[in-house]
Amino acid sequence: MATVDIRKVEKSYGPAKVLHGVDLEIRHGEFAVILGPSGCGKSTLLRMIAGLEEITGGEIAIDGRVVNRLEPRERDIAMVFQNYALYPHMSVAENMSYSLRIAHAPKQTIRDKVAGVAGILGIGDFLARKPTQLSGGQRQRVAMGRAIIREPKVFLFDEPLSNLDAKLRHQMRTELKRLHLRLDATSILVTHDQVEAMSLANRLIVMNAGRVEQVGTPGEVYARPATLFVAGFIGSLPMNFFKGKVADDGRSLSLDGGAALAGEGAQIGPPDREVVVGVRPDALALAPSTAGGLGGRVELVEDLGSVKLVHLDDGRDGFVVAAPPDTELGEATEHGVKVRAKDLHLFDAASGRRL
């Protein structure tokens, strides 16, 4: 039962610190996805788990055993690289069996395992080919086959799908998920693609600037983003943000620019506090313009087929409403918006943390 424990892990390159004390516990059988923008340290963290980067501070334990000083080959992990890293001079079968041959496995065992894994991945017809004779998707499968054949405790994936075109990526994503369930292994995947992250993860780890921002199921992270960064990063339509202040009674909000949002009688936040309010575009509904309410002039409309994205100019930064596709709007007309109190995400203006 493989677990991965990451305790206060730090990484510096000379004076530049890229990881500031990361704590994570990944349980057996979990598909943990580390999501973050490029340069947030997510790949570095994965490579430290693999043993490809030295650990500056803290410790990493795989299955309860501290691996800080172990070579990659002693850690019982397998990794799938972004560029697949297939050995170009070896056939598909040789690529997959390389680790077994190093371990001096009997020839018959090697043949059986290669055939078995090739069967799972549907690459049995290409075993004699060289990587250059394969398509991107096929190479991806070979790279996975090379990892699977070793039956490691932990699978590490470094942006494995980002070199594939959109359609293939979707297909491989579901395949990856199916494979994970079938192998009952612990997997850690690193990506900057939130759709990929949300669809694959049992547990989503959002990282930014060398720190873990939030850990939770994709649903939790989407519903209750812990920080402003997570709120802005998660969700295919970017969240709208407004600066404002909670009223003395804690039951209403006054936004910078004059508009007010009512809490419908419920407590919506700590009284008298400077806040940033986040609202997802699909939580907003168009309504007749009202004095003192949130609203604006239609600036432009993006018709995506399933939804119309209405950009409203409120005289400040502007915001976006996801309206039903049959909405008809006049050019430059004034509209108000309605929002339910439970769809408001309040963040402390100073710290950026959820209130």
Next chain:
Amino acid sequence: MIKRVNFQRHKPLAFLLLAPQMLVLAIFVFWPAAQALYQAFTVSDPFGQRSTFVWFDNFRDVLTSPEYFNSIYRTAIFSSGTTASAVLAGLAFAVLVDRVVRGKSVYRLLVIWPYAVAPVLAGVLWLFLFHPIYGAIALMLKQGFGVAWNPLLDGNDAMLLVIVAAAWKQVSYNFVFFLAALQAIPRSLIEAAAIDGAGPVRRFVSIVFPLISPTTFFLLVINVVYAFFDTFGIIHALTQGGPGGATDILVYKVYADGFLGLDLGLSSAQSVILMILVIGLTAVQFRFLERRVKYAQ
């Protein structure tokens, strides 16, 4: 898009533009080569006043002379020794420099430096180090280790010295190519092999070496040609083919018989044979060695 010019309608212009290069080739390559080929079939007096066409007499003289076969034997030792040590040392240096993180450019410069030294100077340099009377290293060998080192009298010492000197110059060249080849290998391949359980030696043998094999093959061909042709200056400065013909390699013998012995016909015949030898050797390399090369495609 890369601009391509089509000369279909301006053929004369195309030839005009090619003319300078063709002229240079004709004067400095084709004409001398043709001259050599012609002279190989003639006997002329030392002053070049008269010459007689003698068909294959020169070739018969060359191929029946024991000195010539000695020279072939010496060349075989010299070129294989030079090629092997230059390629291996170049590879070793490249692997070491490739591992260096800090100060890589300094090491690179230091290893490339010898290539900028002219062959004759390289020869003189090595002579100063290894001369039995005033050579610093020769002295150390004699006094420190009791080695009676004397390349001026001992044929084996002389051969060793010219091989080391010739290889020393070529190491830089090999180093540059090997380093470029090593750096072209994606890091992730090495990392994947490390995760797959391969130690450093295994990684080098099963991943790195096959991936640089096209470069190795190229360098073998180049180094053999170098040892055959471009080592004249080193031999000339160090041993002049001596002692007793121990370092009298083919290209030096061409010079010695032609310019010292003033037998231009014999010398030309040798250079023609040398050319055929090298072409043959290169063909053999392509035929038998290239099969083991793992090109990426």
